[in-house]
Amino acid sequence: MGRSPCCEKAHTNKGAWTKEEDQRLIDYIRTHGEGCWRSLPKSAVLASCLNFFSPSGFRFSAGLLRCGKSCRLRWINYLRPDLKRGNFSEEEDELIIKLHSLLGNKWSLIAGRLPGRTDNEIKNYWNTHIKRKLMSRGIDPQTHRSLNEKPTSAVVPVAPATTTTVTAAAVTVTPPAKPTQLDFKSALAPAQSMAEINRLLQSNTMKANNSILDFKFQTVVKAESVEENNCSTSGMTTDEEPPLPRPVSADAGGERREELNLELTIGLATPSSRSLTTTRPSSASSGNSAESKLQFHPYLQFSGTAATPTTTAAEAVCLCWQLGGGARGNCHCQCSSGGRQQQQIRYQYC
DNA sequence: AACAATTCCAACCGCTCTTGT
DNA sequence: CACAAGAGCGGTTGGAATTGT
Structure with missing residues (x-):
């Protein structure tokens, strides 16, 4: 074109x-x-x-x-100096599987949770090792369902159609106004509840990169049309152990429908993430605006609470990676947050 | 040793998204 | 708003390395 x-x-x-x-x-x-x-x-x-x-x-x-x-x-x-070469650990394997079940083939997002790994590496590893591993476990690597299970109405567990906002400090996958529909039963091992998934992700990722993880899954159980079972849970949002949602079929019209509102906020944890290392605030490339003085630092890692969506986060400590040799220096950049919702964290080049 | 088959992964390709004008 | 450039992403491929016959 x-x-x-x-x-x-x-x-x-x-x-x-x-x-x-x-x-x-x-x-x-x-x-x-x-x-x-x-x-x-x-x-x-x-x-x-x-x-x-x-x-x-x-x-x-x-x-x-x-x-x-x-x-x-x-x-x-x-x-890149911060790449972690070598074999994937068992923990990394499991984390990739979990993340793939949630995100689908969003290799860059998955790579963002695995410090030192690239999307290309993970993609290759998935295709050559993990697929086979899952098959041997009797799990379909695409759907993460048991291979014996009869396929149902074409609900594919891929990342929802979302808008993605990439800021310097966080990737925020914002669900559309209408709650995102996901077939979690097919996307996840049947025994796993939301709380369980959250726990797993939290512990795995925290262990893996010692930083921020903001996966939040909320179940929004909606009673549609018929008020079945005196269902008073309409609009209920909970982080508590909810019952495993039923699969949402494409043609669930008229039936009680359970929808999942997937609020997924991923605080990028590591300079290994391509999104982080190469995405710069729009102002950074403009030489004229006042904001152009705020420059993008390609090797930043945020810690503390600044990158979480629930804090006002006026401060953040940046761990700067110095180019050349990958030595990690510690500096205190000037950071400011755009507020609870936007999380536009800006910082000065240091 | 020679060849074929398979595995693995770096690199490429084409598309989409974002940004600037 | 339209367009172009730049950048990012995911799928695919080519060929080197490894394994099997």
Whole structure:
């Protein structure tokens, strides 16, 4: 649709990256930071001309003839200093399975809960290991239901159609005005109640990354049309152990319908998250506005209460990752919250 | 040892979303 | 509002590595 290609394919390298290309990309990002991926290859070429010998002593031999997109991917999936290489632990396995049952193939969201793991890595791991693992357990990896179970009316446990707001500190998946309908019976192991799921997620994730988790599941039980069973639970919202909701079928018209209002707020916990590392407040790229002085820090991790949706959160402590070597420094950025609802946390570059 | 089959994962592709003009 | 550019995401692929025959 009238879009220019992301790069001039004729003049770019493809395929596996060489060590020299890696080093050039690392050097460039150490000096200039992330972002502006499309202009990076050109800039890297320029930098190589200006600094024939890099600070690290690496001698540039030629420009970085790579598509900006390719540079971004290489950095995010392979070169970033905070990546945790190596095998997935059993805990990570289970967490991925849980998160997949809730979010579907939202690999980037899942990756956001696993420090040091990338969405690509998780996606590959899912396809090569976990799928098989679930199959061997007799569980359908797509629906998370027992393979023996008869499929029902095409309710697929994927992430609900939602609007997603990405701020510097949190991904907030806001349900639409109408409560999101999810088939939790199919999405989750039958024995698991909401409270159980919450507990599991809480403990697993807290253990995994020692930070914020704001999964909140609310069940909204609605009595529609017929007031069946004197159901006085209309609009009830509870965090308490609720009865497992019945599956919501697409054609449940006329029947008592139980809807799940999925309020899912994920406080991004780690700089490993792509959303966090590369999403910047709109103001940051505008050089003119007053807000442009508030810059986006690509390596931030929030702790404390600032990223939770239930606090006013005037303060937050930022743990800054310094580029180069991944050393974690501790600094106190100026943070302010946009309020209980918006959680627009801003901070000054430090 | 040679070849085929399978596994694994880095990289690519095309689409959507966001943002700026 | 329309359009373009930039960035992010999820699905797919190519080929290296490993395993089986």
